[in-house]
Amino acid sequence: MQENKGKLIILGVLIIALAVTGLTLSRKASQKGKPIAGTSFTLLTSFYDLKTPLGVAVDGNDNVYVSNTGNSEVIVYDSDGNLLYRINKFTDDQGQDMQLYSPYGLAVDDVNNKLYICDYSVRVLDKYGKYLYSLAPPEGVVVNPPGQAAARPNEVALYNNKVYVTSRDGVFIFDNQGKYLDHWGTRGDAMGQFDFPNGIAVDPNNGNVYVVDTNNWRLEALTADGKPRWAIGNWADAGIGSPFHLPRSVAISPNGLLYVSDIPDRILVFDLDGNLKSIIGERGTEDTQINFPEGMTVSSSNKLYVADRENNRVQIWQLVDELPTPGNADVEKFKKATRRFDTPAGASTTTTGVTTPAAH
Numbered sequence: 001m002q003e004n005k006g007k008l009i010i011l012g013v014l015i016i017a018l019a020v021t022g023l024t025l026s027r028k029a030s031q032k033g034k035p036i037a038g039t040s041f042t043l044l045t046s047f048y049d050l051k052t053p054l055g056v057a058v059d060g061n062d063n064v065y066v067s068n069t070g071n072s073e074v075i076v077y078d079s080d081g082n083l084l085y086r087i088n089k090f091t092d093d094q095g096q097d098m099q100l101y102s103p104y105g106l107a108v109d110d111v112n113n114k115l116y117i118c119d120y121s122v123r124v125l126d127k128y129g130k131y132l133y134s135l136a137p138p139e140g141v142v143v144n145p146p147g148q149a150a151a152r153p154n155e156v157a158l159y160n161n162k163v164y165v166t167s168r169d170g171v172f173i174f175d176n177q178g179k180y181l182d183h184w185g186t187r188g189d190a191m192g193q194f195d196f197p198n199g200i201a202v203d204p205n206n207g208n209v210y211v212v213d214t215n216n217w218r219l220e221a222l223t224a225d226g227k228p229r230w231a232i233g234n235w236a237d238a239g240i241g242s243p244f245h246l247p248r249s250v251a252i253s254p255n256g257l258l259y260v261s262d263i264p265d266r267i268l269v270f271d272l273d274g275n276l277k278s279i280i281g282e283r284g285t286e287d288t289q290i291n292f293p294e295g296m297t298v299s300s301s302n303k304l305y306v307a308d309r310e311n312n313r314v315q316i317w318q319l320v321d322e323l324p325t326p327g328n329a330d331v332e333k334f335k336k337a338t339r340r341f342d343t344p345a346g347a348s349t350t351t352t353g354v355t356t357p358a359a360h
Contacts, residue, residue, distance in 0.1 A: 041323075043288045044303065047081050047314045053307040055118070055155070055295035056314055057106035059127065064305065065115065066314055067103040067295065074103055074117060087117075087129040098123075098131065105155030105166075105198075105295060112176060118153040122165055124178065133178050135165065155249065155295065157209075159202035164209065166197040171211065171226075184226045189216050191228050191341070199249035199295075201258070203272065210258055212250045217242035219250065219260055221274060230274045230340045243333045244268075253298040255321060261293035261306070269323055276334040278323035285311055 051070030058064055062079035073088035089099045105118040108127065117123045122135035135153075153172075157164045162181065163174040170185030171194070185194045199212035207224030218233025234242035246263040253259065257277060258270040265283030267290070270276055282289050291310035298304050304317045 041320045042318050044316045044318050045081055046287065046308075046316065047077055048312070050075070050312045050314065052309055052312065053294070053314055054104045054309060055106040056305045056307045057108045057115075057297055058299045058303075058305060059108040060110040062299065062301075064314065064316075065106050065108060066307070067106055067117070069103055070312075072100050072102065074100065074106065074115075085129065087115075087125065090125065090129055090131040092131050093133065102152075105153065107156045107158050107163075109158055109176065114176070116156045116158070116163065118156055118165070120152045122153050122156060122163075135163065135172075135174050135178055135180075137172050137180050137183060154196070154198045155200050157200045157202045159204065159207055164200055164202060166194075166200045166211065168196050170194045171197065171200065171209070182226075184222070189234075191220075191231060191339075199247070199251075199260070201250045201252045203252060203256075208272070210250050210252070212247045212260060214247060217244045217247065219244070219247060219258075219270070219274070221272075228341045230338060232270075232274050232334055232338045234337070241337070243330075243337045248293070249295045251296045251298045251304070253304075253319065254300055254302055259296055259298060259304060261296055263292050263294075265290060265293075267293060267296070267304075267306070270334075274338055274340075276326055276331050279326045279330060280324060288315075290315070 047064070047066065050066065050068050053066050054069045055067035056064065063084065064077045064079070066075045066077070068075045073086050075086050076084045078084055087100070089097065092098050100117065100119050103117050103119050107116040113126050114132065115125045115127050117125065124132045124135060126132060152167065154166045161176045163176060165172045165174070169187060170183060173182040174180055185192060187193060187195060189195060194211070194213050195215035197211050197213045201210045202208070208229070209222040209224065211220045211222065213220055216234060218231050220231045221229040223229055233244050244262055247260050248263055249261045251259045256272055258272065260268045260270065262268050266279055266281035268276065269278035269280065281293070283291055285291060290306065290308050294307040294309045296304065296306050298319070302319045304319050306315045306317070308315050
């Protein structure tokens with residue numbers, strides 16, 4: 001009798017396990033190729049079972065790197081969502097054990113086989129998780145408030161053998177061997193200053209830099225040497241009047257569009273001159289809906305990867321050239337909040353002084 005009872009319990013557990021597996025598979029299968037409401041592009045797939053993902057990057061083989069921040073790790077998937085490996089602990093060049101604590105922004109350098117992870121410093125590993133070195137500015141770099149070490153990094157972008165890192169204190173620039181090169185900005189809300197900038201992207205065609213200056217509620221465009229070109233959003237009074245809700249990340253698509261995640265529920269699309277081209281996204285937990293989008297990237301095949309933070313997943317959308325047209329009211333709102341700048345010779349943003357050029 002007791003033996004039969006035990007067999008029934010085991011059978012019941014197996015049935016429940018099979019049911020859960022079936023639901024999971026049907027959930028993932030049902031979303032593939034699902035059209036996104038009000039758009040002409042589709043959701044390709046999502047990676048589930050994450051915990052507060054904040055960053056995402058893609059390599060040349062379409063492997064996907066995710067900052068699974070709530071579990072203090074980076075997870076690597078193949079293009080079909082199969083788990084390849086996890087990165088959470090490694091040994092530094094002195095033989096000391098190290099681990100990730102709160103990984104955020106990511107970038108992959110395929111040419112040099114490097115993975116950049118923004119944690120409490122920028123950890124530079126090879127793509128398989130072997131530690132190479134860390135990025136940190138020298139002690140003499142001026143930050144604001146004075147006397148404090150530079151804050152932990154937020155996001156990272158790569159261009160022309162340079163590494164651009166956002167932090168509380170502006171934008172730090174290194175070469176691809178870890179040598180410190182430059183620092184743009186001090187803490188504040190004037191042009192040439194930043195207040196906890198998060199997202200950063202660099203135009204691969206000309207080196208222009210786009211920064212999401214989160215606590216100033218604005219998106220800034222800079223020339224390759226740091227001179228301001230335009231800014232959308234508030235430049236004073238802590239965000240009052242900014243058309244952004246809370247911008248977090250920026251990515252550039254192959255066809256020259258800027259995608260900006262704007263918490264809690266939308267992604268804004270601009271051209272490279274700062275004109276609003278589209279607004280996409282709907283808040284929720286269903287497939288194709290988003291809930292606090294964080295880090296993003298766009299692949300060479302025009303796939304948008306979104307770290308869907310509060311839904312604990314990464315979504316992959318296949319973009320197309322024809323995006324939904326925004327309403328006239330939104331276009332005018334962003335246009336009104338845009339400043340465009342002349343950038344005469346000598347106008348630049350540096351740690352030793354800030355030049356605010358004439359706006360027009």
